[in-house]
Amino acid sequence: MTLVFSATLDARGVALDLEVARGETVAVLGPNGAGKSTLLGMIAGLVQPDAGHADLDGAVLFDLAGGRGRWTPPHARGVSTLTQDADLFPHLSVLENVAFGARSKGLGRRRAQEIARHWLDEVEATELAQRRPSELSGGQAQRVAIARALAADPHLLLLDEPLSALDVAVAPTIRRTLLRVLRERTAIIVTHDVLDALTLADRVIVLSEGRIVEEGPTRATFARPRTGFTAGLAGLNLLTGIRTAEGMITDAGIVIRSTLPTDAAVHDRVVATVRPGDVAVASAATTTPGVDRILATVLDLEPRGDLIRVRSDTISADLAPAEVADGDLEPGMRVGYVLRPETVTITRA
Incomplete structure (x- = not known):
C-alpha cells in the first residue's frame, strides 16, 4: 500500500480509515460537510486530527496514538495538492512556477527548469512557458497548476475539485489531461461530478457525516449504489x-x-x-x-x-x-x- 490512513477529528465528527494502493486513483464523494476537504487537509498536513496515524510509502505522516506526538510538516510529506484555484505565483513566469517544486527540493535551476519543461510538454502548455499567470485563461492556468504539482514528483497527488471552477467548454480538455498524466500515479480526487469519478478513478469512496458509507470499484458502485446520495449521482x-x-x-x-x-x-x-x-x-x-x-x-x-x-x-x-x-x-x-x-x-x- 502507498497510503495507510486512520484518523479522528472530534470537532468535525470525522472518523476515517482508508488505504490507497500504489498507482491507484481514488475518488472521494459526498454531500457538503461530509468530511471530504477535512480528509485531504489531514493527509496534506494542514489539519491536525485528535488521534490516529498515517504512513505514505513507508514514511510516517503522523502518529498520534497513545499520547505520542509525531507529526511530519506539510512540505516534507511528499504530497502535492491541486485545487480548483490554480494559485500560481503572480510574479513568476509559467516556467518558474512549474520549476518551483523541484527548486524547493534543492535541485539546481537548470535541472529544475528541465523538469518544468517536461511537465509543461506533458500538459500541452509548452508555448506558455514565458507568460505570467495574469496572461493565462482559466483552462491554461489549471494546466500549468497540474504541471507544477507533478513537477514536485509527489508520492501522492491530492486533487480538490480541480475542474469545478472551469467553464463547461474547458473542463473536458483538462479532464483528458488529468486522465493522461495520472496513469500509474497515486492520487485522491475530491469531486461532486460523477463524470470525473467515472473518467479518472479506479475506486470510489462515499462519505457522509465524517464516515465512509460506501466504497468499491467506480463503475460497479455507481451501477449498484447503496445510498441515496450515490444513487442520485448515478441518476x-x-x-x-x-x-x-x-x-x-x-x-x-x-x-x-x-x-x-x-x-x-x-x-x-x-x-x-x-x-x-x-x-x-x-x-x-x-x-x-x-x-x-x-x-x-x-x-x-x-x-x-x-x-x-x-x-x-x-x-x-x-x-x-x-x-x-x-x-x-x-x-x-x-x-x-x-x-x-x-x-x-x-x-x-
Whole structure:
C-alpha cells in the first residue's frame, strides 16, 4: 500500500480509515460537510486530527496514538495538492512556477527548469512557458497548476475539485489531461461530478457525516449504489426495504418485484435501484397486471434535454413531453409510478 490512513477529528465528527494502493486513483464523494476537504487537509498536513496515524510509502505522516506526538510538516510529506484555484505565483513566469517544486527540493535551476519543461510538454502548455499567470485563461492556468504539482514528483497527488471552477467548454480538455498524466500515479480526487469519478478513478469512496458509507470499484458502485446520495449521482432511483422471495417490501410497505439476479437472501436488508427512464407514470386509479406501482404526489416537472423528469419525494420518472401532456401531469397530482420487475435491481444493503 502507498497510503495507510486512520484518523479522528472530534470537532468535525470525522472518523476515517482508508488505504490507497500504489498507482491507484481514488475518488472521494459526498454531500457538503461530509468530511471530504477535512480528509485531504489531514493527509496534506494542514489539519491536525485528535488521534490516529498515517504512513505514505513507508514514511510516517503522523502518529498520534497513545499520547505520542509525531507529526511530519506539510512540505516534507511528499504530497502535492491541486485545487480548483490554480494559485500560481503572480510574479513568476509559467516556467518558474512549474520549476518551483523541484527548486524547493534543492535541485539546481537548470535541472529544475528541465523538469518544468517536461511537465509543461506533458500538459500541452509548452508555448506558455514565458507568460505570467495574469496572461493565462482559466483552462491554461489549471494546466500549468497540474504541471507544477507533478513537477514536485509527489508520492501522492491530492486533487480538490480541480475542474469545478472551469467553464463547461474547458473542463473536458483538462479532464483528458488529468486522465493522461495520472496513469500509474497515486492520487485522491475530491469531486461532486460523477463524470470525473467515472473518467479518472479506479475506486470510489462515499462519505457522509465524517464516515465512509460506501466504497468499491467506480463503475460497479455507481451501477449498484447503496445510498441515496450515490444513487442520485448515478441518476438512479433508490428504495430501501427487506428482501422477499419475489423482490422486496419497501420501508413504506410497498411490494416491489424483481426478476433480476441479486446477492441478497430473503429477509436481508436491501436497496432497490431503477432508472428514471424505466419508470412509467399512470393515474392513481390505474392498475396493470404484472407491474408494481408507487403512489406519490408530483413535486415538479424538470426539463432534461428531450425528456421531462416527473419528480416526487419518493421516486422519479423520465417521460417524453407528449406523455406528460397526454397525462395532464402537473405538480400536486397524485399518480402511480409504475415499475416493471425486469428493470428493478436489488442489492444487499
